[in-house]
Amino acid sequence: MRYISTRGQAPALSFEEAMLSGLARDGGLYVPETIPQMSADEIRALHGQSYEETAFRVMRPFVGDTFTDEVFADLIAKAYAGFGHGARAPLVQLAPGHFLLELFHGPTLAFKDFAMQLIGQLFQEALERRGERVTIVGATSGDTGSAAIEAFRGLDNVDVFILFPHGRVSEVQRRQMTTPAEANVHALAMDGHFDDCQARLKDMFNDFAFRDGVRLAGVNSINWARVLAQVVYYVSAAVSLGAPDRKVSFTVPTGNFGDIFAGYIAKRMGLPIERLVVATNQNDILHRCLSSGAYEKGEVTPSISPSMDIQVSSNFERALFDAYGRDGGAVAQLMDELKAGGFHVSQGAFETLREHFDSGRVSEDETLKTITTAQAQMGELLCPHSAVGVRVAEALRDPATPMVTLATAHPAKFPDAVEKASGTRPPLPNRMADLYERPERVTRVANDLAALQTLIKERIAQ
Numbered sequence: 001m002r003y004i005s006t007r008g009q010a011p012a013l014s015f016e017e018a019m020l021s022g023l024a025r026d027g028g029l030y031v032p033e034t035i036p037q038m039s040a041d042e043i044r045a046l047h048g049q050s051y052e053e054t055a056f057r058v059m060r061p062f063v064g065d066t067f068t069d070e071v072f073a074d075l076i077a078k079a080y081a082g083f084g085h086g087a088r089a090p091l092v093q094l095a096p097g098h099f100l101l102e103l104f105h106g107p108t109l110a111f112k113d114f115a116m117q118l119i120g121q122l123f124q125e126a127l128e129r130r131g132e133r134v135t136i137v138g139a140t141s142g143d144t145g146s147a148a149i150e151a152f153r154g155l156d157n158v159d160v161f162i163l164f165p166h167g168r169v170s171e172v173q174r175r176q177m178t179t180p181a182e183a184n185v186h187a188l189a190m191d192g193h194f195d196d197c198q199a200r201l202k203d204m205f206n207d208f209a210f211r212d213g214v215r216l217a218g219v220n221s222i223n224w225a226r227v228l229a230q231v232v233y234y235v236s237a238a239v240s241l242g243a244p245d246r247k248v249s250f251t252v253p254t255g256n257f258g259d260i261f262a263g264y265i266a267k268r269m270g271l272p273i274e275r276l277v278v279a280t281n282q283n284d285i286l287h288r289c290l291s292s293g294a295y296e297k298g299e300v301t302p303s304i305s306p307s308m309d310i311q312v313s314s315n316f317e318r319a320l321f322d323a324y325g326r327d328g329g330a331v332a333q334l335m336d337e338l339k340a341g342g343f344h345v346s347q348g349a350f351e352t353l354r355e356h357f358d359s360g361r362v363s364e365d366e367t368l369k370t371i372t373t374a375q376a377q378m379g380e381l382l383c384p385h386s387a388v389g390v391r392v393a394e395a396l397r398d399p400a401t402p403m404v405t406l407a408t409a410h411p412a413k414f415p416d417a418v419e420k421a422s423g424t425r426p427p428l429p430n431r432m433a434d435l436y437e438r439p440e441r442v443t444r445v446a447n448d449l450a451a452l453q454t455l456i457k458e459r460i461a462q
């Protein structure tokens with residue numbers, strides 16, 4: 001299995017090389033050269049299997065010879081051992097034909113743990129074997145950062161630097177990033193918003209002297225391994241609801257398009273997915289694009305679902321690559337136009353995108369009302385991101401096809417909004433009940449590439 005860049009100018013890599021590289025050297029994102037297929041019988045054979053076994057069978061064809069079967073199965077087992085629910089990703093019924101996929105039973109209470117716990121294991125194994133050390137730099141609107149720090153804290157061959165937008169993450173998210181005491185963890189509170197953090201991260205990857213000098217690695221969903229690990233829960237949910245003999249739709253609270261892109265890959269592998277529905281908050285570039293074809297940057301507006309306060313949606317590039325017939329030159333040109341403000345998707349590409357994706361946008365008021373109603377009528381306390389998903393799913397779902405909404409974070413990560421809507425302040429699970437008492441360690445940084453690079457070089461030299 002080889003991985004190619006969405007911009008067509010970087011060398012094809014193996015799974016291991018793509019995983020350890022993050023961004024391609026032409027600025028693009030790696031995608032598999034071909035998408036492995038699952039037959040109906042292979043999907044049917046997943047009925048009754050554990051989450052770990054499903055994960056092994058779904059991901060194995062993508063990994064090539066990077067890990068033996070035995071090692072890969074063992075790393076998957078270790079990745080999910082710390083989850084607080086035996087099913088890992090349980091499905092609960094919200095209403096007839098509408099299900100919630102709870103993805104918040106991992107160590108940092110968000111769906112990011114599914115991928116991050118696994119790639120923590122994969123990185124460690126690959127780096128030990130190669131005798132190498134890497135510097136991970138990540139950009140976060142709150143959840144990727146906490147999950148990455150949890151997965152990599154204390155590892156010998158990794159330093160992990162996380163850029164988060166100062167004052168724009170929830171207190172629980174911030175404390176999850178700033179309270180780990182391990183010396184290899186560096187939480188950096190940057191001036192600006194998430195898109196600024198992500199832009200500086202990409203600048204670092206595109207500065208080859210810096211990139212090679214610090215042996216830069218990325219664990220944002222620019223990293224293919226992140227997307228791959230997220231494909232698994234689409235398969236496990238669909239199988240629970242009758243796949244391959246029954247179609248299922250998914251609604252996904254969306255920001256950087258990584259999670260829903262994993263659903264698209266599951267569909268391309270042969271999983272019978274009817275619709276993939278993008279649910280956005282008021283930062284709605286994706287909804288606008290899927291409605292009109294215009295992908296145009298707007299101002300990032302802070303919301304009560306802060307992890308989705310994103311205007312430049314990194315993984316949309318992967319979807320565009322397929323929609324433009326895998327023409328890397330066309331994608332590179334679109335990304336140049338994006339730097340100047342935006343672009344219009346061609347008619348053909350727009351129709352291809354609309355074959356797979358629907359979309360909806362939810363206001364702040366509607367998000368709060370959905371939390372209130374879901375608790376009163378469905379008995380489920382939702383985080384604001386999941387509420388955005390539930391609202392869009394209820395508006396767009398077809399009663400003939402089961403709809404699964406992804407619950408991407410635990411309500412206790414966003415207690416203020418949840419309490420405002422429901423009157424209930426969700427408690428943190430016991431294992432992190434002292435989070436508010438732990439000392440914080442954080443460095444304030446400016447939105448300044450050179451200063452960030454100096455800080456990183458100094459820290460890893462210590």
Ligand SMILES: Cc1ncc(COP(=O)(O)O)c(C=O)c1O
Pocket residue numbers: 110111142143144221253254255256257258259260307308385386408409
């Ligand atoms: C809780 C939560 N929900 C939804 C999203 C959006 O996911 P994605 O960026 O993969 O679209 C994020 C951030 O990634 C998140 O942290």
Ligand SMILES: N[C@@H](CCOP(=O)(O)O)C(=O)O
Pocket residue numbers: 139140141142143144145219220221222255256258307308314
């Ligand atoms: N919402 C994310 C933003 C980064 O997304 P990623 O999937 O590219 O890592 C976050 O919580 O940080």
